[in-house]
Amino acid sequence: MSGAPIRVLVADDQRTVRDGLTMLVGLIEGVEVVGAACDGVEAVELAQTERPDVVLMDLRMPRMKGAEATRRIRAELPDTQVLVLTTYADDESLFPALQAGARGYLTKDASAEEIEQAIRALIAGETHLDPIVQQRLVAAVLDTKPILDAPTQSLPNDLTPREAEVLKLIAGGLSNAEIAEALVVSPATVKTHVNRIFYKIGARDRAQAVRYAYQHGIA
Amino acid sequence: MSGAPIRVLVADDQRTVRDGLTMLVGLIEGVEVVGAACDGVEAVELAQTERPDVVLMDLRMPRMKGAEATRRIRAELPDTQVLVLTTYADDESLFPALQAGARGYLTKDASAEEIEQAIRALIAGETHLDPIVQQRLVAAVLDTKPILDAPTQSLPNDLTPREAEVLKLIAGGLSNAEIAEALVVSPATVKTHVNRIFYKIGARDRAQAVRYAYQHGIA
DNA sequence: CTCGCCCTCAACCCACGGGTTGACACCGCG
DNA sequence: CGCGGTGTCAACCCGTGGGTTGAGGGCGAG
Numbered sequence: 001m002s003g004a005p006i007r008v009l010v011a012d013d014q015r016t017v018r019d020g021l022t023m024l025v026g027l028i029e030g031v032e033v034v035g036a037a038c039d040g041v042e043a044v045e046l047a048q049t050e051r052p053d054v055v056l057m058d059l060r061m062p063r064m065k066g067a068e069a070t071r072r073i074r075a076e077l078p079d080t081q082v083l084v085l086t087t088y089a090d091d092e093s094l095f096p097a098l099q100a101g102a103r104g105y106l107t108k109d110a111s112a113e114e115i116e117q118a119i120r121a122l123i124a125g126e127t128h129l130d131p132i133v134q135q136r137l138v139a140a141v142l143d144t145k146p147i148l149d150a151p152t153q154s155l156p157n158d159l160t161p162r163e164a165e166v167l168k169l170i171a172g173g174l175s176n177a178e179i180a181e182a183l184v185v186s187p188a189t190v191k192t193h194v195n196r197i198f199y200k201i202g203a204r205d206r207a208q209a210v211r212y213a214y215q216h217g218i219a
Numbered sequence: 220m221s222g223a224p225i226r227v228l229v230a231d232d233q234r235t236v237r238d239g240l241t242m243l244v245g246l247i248e249g250v251e252v253v254g255a256a257c258d259g260v261e262a263v264e265l266a267q268t269e270r271p272d273v274v275l276m277d278l279r280m281p282r283m284k285g286a287e288a289t290r291r292i293r294a295e296l297p298d299t300q301v302l303v304l305t306t307y308a309d310d311e312s313l314f315p316a317l318q319a320g321a322r323g324y325l326t327k328d329a330s331a332e333e334i335e336q337a338i339r340a341l342i343a344g345e346t347h348l349d350p351i352v353q354q355r356l357v358a359a360v361l362d363t364k365p366i367l368d369a370p371t372q373s374l375p376n377d378l379t380p381r382e383a384e385v386l387k388l389i390a391g392g393l394s395n396a397e398i399a400e401a402l403v404v405s406p407a408t409v410k411t412h413v414n415r416i417f418y419k420i421g422a423r424d425r426a427q428a429v430r431y432a433y434q435h436g437i438a
Numbered sequence: 439c440t441c442g443c444c445c446t447c448a449a450c451c452c453a454c455g456g457g458t459t460g461a462c463a464c465c466g467c468g
Numbered sequence: 469c470g471c472g473g474t475g476t477c478a479a480c481c482c483g484t485g486g487g488t489t490g491a492g493g494g495c496g497a498g
Contacts, residue, residue, distance in 0.1 A: 090435040127353040131345035137356040173427035188477050208392035210429035407447045
């Protein structure tokens with residue numbers, strides 16, 4: 001399995017990132033960088049002339065967004081796979097990119113080995129997504145899929161109903177005063193609840209409480 | 220990072236698979252198999268007494284299905300992650316397992332290295348899914364999420380790399396002083412970053428910043 | 439080279455948050 | 469009936485966080 005080299009095209013508007021990626025990917029054994037585009041239009045053009053196996057695609061680029069470039073490449077070159085390599089994995093970037101036909105999605109935190117693994121996975125016809133992306137997909141699917149069972153959505157901690165309510169509002173970014181107003185109680189009451197919540201979930205401040213809420217599916 | 224060993228519990232009804240897994244996983248450096256259950260009921264019981272870091276869970280087991288066992292374990296032991304290791308990745312197995320709180324999903328085709336990677340990913344709080352599962356999730360999401368890409372999907376973000384780094388730590392529940400220590404800068408610098416982040420993402424305090432981070436996939 | 443962005447740091451102010459103690463009313467339960 | 473859990477509220481203290489201003493160095497782009 002070491003025949004022709006894997007041909008890779010790099011597309012990123014930031015010069016340092018583009019050059020760094022070209023260098024990094026070129027060092028991978030059996031991989032050859034056949035071009036570097038600095039925007040979406042150029043990426044599509046280079047893809048058509050070079051017919052690479054994989055395109056490393058940034059999403060935020062001038063002239064043409066990475067998602068649109070991905071769509072065109074996938075439409076015209078079915079054998080060319082697109083590996084998105086971008087800074088953030090927010091829904092507004094993620095879903096259009098997947099919709100456009102990207103089979104891989106990594107953030108720029110990825111190591112060289114991860115990029116290599118992803119490239120090889122795409123060549124093998126697999127999908128390779130950043131763990132965060134996987135997490136978001138799971139969340140999105142569970143959102144839309146009906147709740148198959150789960151009779152009593154048991155709260156992990158022995159938070160009282162009122163405390164759980166307060167925790168949700170904390171996770172919503174509300175201040176103590178705002179929570180008091182929302183629940184029609186005195187600010188002092190809220191403070192009491194908040195302190196008990198912190199004690200129970202092992203949080204030191206609101207920030208940790210928000211983190212806890214999101215990690216435990218309360219928000 | 221080579222402190223206490225990772226404690227793993229194996230749950231599978233087939234004796235050869237169970238023993239083989241126990242052997243295989245026990246050979247991984249820094250991993251210790253603390254128990255082997257032959258059905259779902261035993262898996263929950265052993266999880267409660269042993270409090271493992273990761274449970275390798277088969278889905279088709281007598282007495283109690285793996286999905287239900289996963290749900291109970293996740294409800295009572297938030298720090299214990301479940302890695303499903305099953306024969307097939309059909310939707311009828313997959314979605315209930317994810318719904319139940321499994322953070323990892325591999326088929327029994329997986330190599331020892333893949334299992335090791337998955338275990339370490341779960342320990343790190345990440346999600347690790349088989350490429351086929353990733354593919355199915357993408358398909359499921361694109362099914363339910365019609366093309367919703369915004370035409371002028373522009374960037375509300377604009378965070379500098381350093382700011383993004385700080386935001387991640389904020390989302391991790393760290394105080395300014397702790398962030399300063401982690402990044403080896405002065406607390407004053409951290410405060411500057413924090414203020415700029417708040418301005419850019421429209422947050423009023425850390426709690427709202429944590430919320431933002433989780434909702435945008437930064438954490 | 440110069441401009442602007444990014445990162446760095448310092449000093450100040452004060453409001454809000456976090457911790458503690460103590461109190462009272464309601465309600466279900468044994 | 470008395471007890472414990474829950475929800476409510478108040479006073480206090482003080483630390484951290486949040487906002488502002490100001491300033492200097494590095495580095496890439498024009």
